[in-house]
Amino acid sequence: MAEKMATRQAYGKFLSEIAKTNPDVVVMDADLSGSTMTKEFRAAAPQRFFNVGIAEQNLYAMATGLAHSGKTVFASTFAMFAAGRAFEIIRNSIGYTHANVKICATHAGLTVGEDGASHQAIEDLALMRTIPGMTVVNPADGASAMALLKAVSEMNGPAYVRLGRAAVEGIYEEDAVFEIGKGVCVREGGDAAIIATGIMVGEALKAAELLKEDGLSVRVIDMHTIKPLDEEIIIRAAEETGTIVTAEEHTVIGGLGSAVAEVVAQNCPVKMKLVGVKDTFGESGKPAQLLEKYGLTAQDLREAVKALKK
Amino acid sequence: MAINCELLEKKASDIRVDIIREVHSAASGHPGGSLSAADIVTVLYFHEMNIDPKDPKKADRDRFVLSKGHAAPVLYAALAERGFFPKEELTTLRKLGSRLQGHPSMKLLPGIEMSTGSLGQGVSVACGMALANKLDGKAGRVYTLLGDGEIQEGLVWEAAMAAAHYGLDNLCAIVDWNGLQIDGKNEDVMNVKPIDEKFKAFGWNVIAIDGHNIAEIAKAFDEARACKGRPTMILAKTHKGHGVSFMEDNAGWHGKAPGDDQAKQAVEELGGEW
Numbered sequence: 001m002a003e004k005m006a007t008r009q010a011y012g013k014f015l016s017e018i019a020k021t022n023p024d025v026v027v028m029d030a031d032l033s034g035s036t037m038t039k040e041f042r043a044a045a046p047q048r049f050f051n052v053g054i055a056e057q058n059l060y061a062m063a064t065g066l067a068h069s070g071k072t073v074f075a076s077t078f079a080m081f082a083a084g085r086a087f088e089i090i091r092n093s094i095g096y097t098h099a100n101v102k103i104c105a106t107h108a109g110l111t112v113g114e115d116g117a118s119h120q121a122i123e124d125l126a127l128m129r130t131i132p133g134m135t136v137v138n139p140a141d142g143a144s145a146m147a148l149l150k151a152v153s154e155m156n157g158p159a160y161v162r163l164g165r166a167a168v169e170g171i172y173e174e175d176a177v178f179e180i181g182k183g184v185c186v187r188e189g190g191d192a193a194i195i196a197t198g199i200m201v202g203e204a205l206k207a208a209e210l211l212k213e214d215g216l217s218v219r220v221i222d223m224h225t226i227k228p229l230d231e232e233i234i235i236r237a238a239e240e241t242g243t244i245v246t247a248e249e250h251t252v253i254g255g256l257g258s259a260v261a262e263v264v265a266q267n268c269p270v271k272m273k274l275v276g277v278k279d280t281f282g283e284s285g286k287p288a289q290l291l292e293k294y295g296l297t298a299q300d301l302r303e304a305v306k307a308l309k310k
Numbered sequence: 311m312a313i314n315c316e317l318l319e320k321k322a323s324d325i326r327v328d329i330i331r332e333v334h335s336a337a338s339g340h341p342g343g344s345l346s347a348a349d350i351v352t353v354l355y356f357h358e359m360n361i362d363p364k365d366p367k368k369a370d371r372d373r374f375v376l377s378k379g380h381a382a383p384v385l386y387a388a389l390a391e392r393g394f395f396p397k398e399e400l401t402t403l404r405k406l407g408s409r410l411q412g413h414p415s416m417k418l419l420p421g422i423e424m425s426t427g428s429l430g431q432g433v434s435v436a437c438g439m440a441l442a443n444k445l446d447g448k449a450g451r452v453y454t455l456l457g458d459g460e461i462q463e464g465l466v467w468e469a470a471m472a473a474a475h476y477g478l479d480n481l482c483a484i485v486d487w488n489g490l491q492i493d494g495k496n497e498d499v500m501n502v503k504p505i506d507e508k509f510k511a512f513g514w515n516v517i518a519i520d521g522h523n524i525a526e527i528a529k530a531f532d533e534a535r536a537c538k539g540r541p542t543m544i545l546a547k548t549h550k551g552h553g554v555s556f557m558e559d560n561a562g563w564h565g566k567a568p569g570d571d572q573a574k575q576a577v578e579e580l581g582g583e584w
Contacts, residue, residue, distance in 0.1 A: 026445070050441070050476075058468035061431045065438020068416075068424065069446070089465070092428045093435055097416055 002143035002170035007163040008106040010145035012037030015074065018153060019044035025153070026066050028052060028075040030059045035165075036076040036106045056081040060089045060101065067099040072153060075101055079108035079162060083124035094158045095131040102152055103128075106163040108138075109249035110277065110294055111199065111287035113166065120282035125197075126254025128160040129227045135159040135180060136227040138256075140201035143172040144224055151180050166287045168199050171222070183230040189219035192305045193237035193244050197223045197256045200247035200275075203291075206298035211305055218305060226256055231263045238268040245273045245304045249296055252276035273304040313357060315524045321391065322352040322524070326553045327582035328387035328400055334573035336404035339412065342563040344384035346488040346521070346548040347455060353527040354453055355388040363393040366420040372450050373423045373439055377432025378457035378486065379413040380565070385422070386410050394421035430463030432456070433483055437473050440481035440541075451535065455484045459491030462500050467512070473541040474513030481541040482534040486521065488550035490561040509543040521546025553580050 018025050019041050027041040028050045042049040052059050056077050063075040076082075082105040083090070094101045105124060112119050128136045137152060137159060139145035145163065152159045171186065178184065186201065187208050196204035201222045208218040219241060221233055238244055244264060246257035257274030264272060277294050291297055326348050333339040355361070359372040376385045383403065390397045395409070402408035409418040413427025423439070426432040436454035443450050460466065473481055485505060489496055496502045506516045515537045519526040527546070534542035550564070551557025554576040557568075568576055574584040 026442075048445070052468075052472055053475075055468035055472070057430075057465045058434050058437075058472055061434030061465065061469070062438035062441065062472065064431075065424075065435040065440075066442045067438075068435070069439050069442030071442055071445075088428060089431055089434075092425070093431045097425045 002141060002172060002174050004167050004169050005142040006165060006167045007139050007142060007145040008037050008165060010142040011104055011106070011149060011163050012040035014146050014149040015041035016044045022072065022153070024070060024072050026050065026071045026073050028059055028063055028073060030054055030056050030077040030081070032077055038076050056086045057089050060086045060103070061093050063101045064093040064097065064099045067101045068097065073101045074104050076104045076106060078119060079105035079121035079124045080119055083121060083127045083160065087127055091131050095134055098133050098157050100156055100158070102159050102161060104161045104163060107165045108162045109164060109198070110282045110290040110296070111164055111166040111249065113287045113290065114284050116284040117281040122251045122277045122282065123254065124162060125226050125250050125256065129259065133157060134227060135225070137180065137225050138162040138198040139224050140198055140222050141168050141171040143170060143174050143176055144178055147176060147178040148180065148224060151178060155180065162198060164199055169202050171201060171205070178224065181225045181228040181230055183233040184222040184224065185219060185233065186222050187220040189217040190241055191216040191218060191243065192309060193219040193221060193241045194247055194301055194305065195221045195223050195234065195237065195244060195256070195260050196247035197226060199249055200296065203296065203298045204247050204301055207301035207305070210298060210302045214306060216305065216309060223256060226259055229259050229263065234260055234263045235267050238264050238270045242270050243305065243308045244270055245275060245301060245308065247301055248276045250276050251279065253279060271308050273308055275301055275304050313525065313528045318352055318356055318524045321356050322349045323581050325352055325384065325387040325391060326580045327577050328390065329383045330568065330573055330576045330580070332383045332386060332400045332403040333567045335401040337567050338404055339383055339567055340380040340565050341383065341568065342490070342550040342557060343378060343457060343486065343488065344381045345552050345554060345557065346550045347381050347384050347486045349522050349524060350455065350484055350486065350527055350546055351384050351388045353524060353531065355392050357528055358531045359453065360450070363421070366394060370448060370450050373452045375424045375432045375436040375452070375454040376414055376426050377436070377454045378429065378460050379426030379432065382412065382414050385414055389419070389421040395419060429457070429460040430465035434465055434469035436481060437469050437478060440478040441476055443480055444478065451480045451482060453482050453484070455486060458485055458487045458489065458496055458502055458505070461485065461502055461505065470509060470512045470514065477539050478541045479538050482531065482544065483541065484544040484546055486548050487545055488548045490550045490559070490564065492561070492564050494561050506545050513540055515540050515542040516545060517542060518545045521548035522552055555579055
């Protein structure tokens with residue numbers, strides 16, 4: 001199993017490697033290079049690193065200009081300021097022109113922790129998946145982040161990659177293989193399926209273990225790509241288990257749960273529960289405390305599955 | 311480069327006639343700010359820029375980003391006159407299925423360097439293009455045209471700071487300073503003056519000109535090219551609706567199409583045939 005690490009750490013590692021192998025890659029940041037880990041690229045290829053200062057709109061519009069000049073641009077800031085503040089630039093300049101810009105947004109979700117609600121992006125997946133042609137990726141651990149970032153770098157067109165601040169347990173082996181748009185069944189089971197994304201995959205695996213004690217065999221799917229969504233794996237889970245719980249460190253409005261429900265409702269309606277942040281803002285606290293307070297733990301997933309299986 | 315002002319003035323008139331025909335056939339669109347920019351765009355496309363309609367993506371080309379994307383009719387007219395696509399297509403403006411979208415779409419039409427329309431973004435994208443040319447050692451220059459109302463957008467100043475910071479002397483921006491925006495005069499809506507001092511303070515080379523004087527426009531582009539180490543802003547004083555008597559300096563013609571009689575009068579005033 002890969003070591004415990006934050007997905008942003010994996011991003012830094014990925015950047016220091018691609019700096020050596022791909023001369024067309026340009027990396028940009030908005031005064032957060034020490035936090036987003038783009039500093040790793042700056043160290044390896046300073047002439048291809050640009051810090052635009054605290055100006056996220058300019059970050060993504062300039063990235064578009066570089067992309068339309070043949071560059072593969074990785075442009076990073078916190079998820080709040082990428083998907084949130086710069087949304088309309090991402091929609092009109094990057095999305096509408098299908099620019100080859102990889103929006104690698106760190107510090108997503110509640111697990112930003114102590115910075116509190118102003119910095120806790122819990123709506124970024126919902127915003128990004130509304131943009132036509134945008135690939136939306138949310139890795140669960142360091143190994144999958146490395147692999148998915150590589151896949152994203154090899155595709156042409158815009159992508160949003162959601163990365164976290166806090167260290168997460170390794171789920172995959174270092175050499176695990178991932179394909180954009182193909183969910184991974186990380187645990188088999190026939191009584192129910194938990195479809196999880198990002199750091200909630202780890203919680204889902206713990207929940208499945210707890211549910212075993214309750215006599216239930218629960219499938220866990222890592223939906224690392226929110227868009228394009230793997231409809232096949234969802235429909236199969238619905239047909240074979242009849243019970244679906246989704247899990248995301250994100251508002252339940254418009255994110256993974258909504259995306260899965262859109263597929264389930266139109267293809268194979270089954271009972272569902274959406275586990276995520278309810279219609280509310282976050283607050284300051286330690287990541288683990290926040291996950292507990294906002295109902296994002298393995299225990300919450302266990303209860304959601306049990307409620308559906310009653 | 312030797313300049314033939316008479317020829318360029320004739321071309322600018324042709325482009326103005328095209329603008330009227332486009333907007334009239336669409337029955338909507340933005341004539342005022344297209345007409346005010348017609349001389350600037352004419353000099354760019356018929357004198358200043360290194361471009362080839364037969365090879366629109368050639369590596370060493372100069373690039374133009376219409377940051378004030380609502381002036382699409384002037385860009386389409388210039389591209390058609392320059393041979394990027396057939397002139398007959400101009401009357402498809404804003405119609406369903408047309409390559410001539412209400413605001414420019416780079417995916418549809420050759421010669422469009424960037425899809426614009428949402429104000430403030432084009433100039434920032436142009437900075438990225440200029441930076442890429444620097445990085446790659448390419449000679450191509452990047453031009454971008456902004457509206458005066460557009461510079462009320464905060465992003466313009468983020469871009470202005472970055473262009474100076476990176477020493478983008480291959481970037482030349484032009485403000486089409488016609489003084490009017492949708493809701494009225496700039497100074498009544500939100501004062502933008504002093505535009506020259508603002509850009510100077512941001513580290514730009516600023517050149518103020520009469521934006522309807524072909525020779526002055528061409529000379530400003532020469533000076534911009536000669537300026538090293540910082541970007542250039544050409545502050546071009548213009549008149550909204552220039553060339554059409556009843557549209558001139560009238561904010562009401564920002565986003566309104568002329569009717570049949572008005573279009574006929576406009577075309578005839580511009581020396582065209584209806």
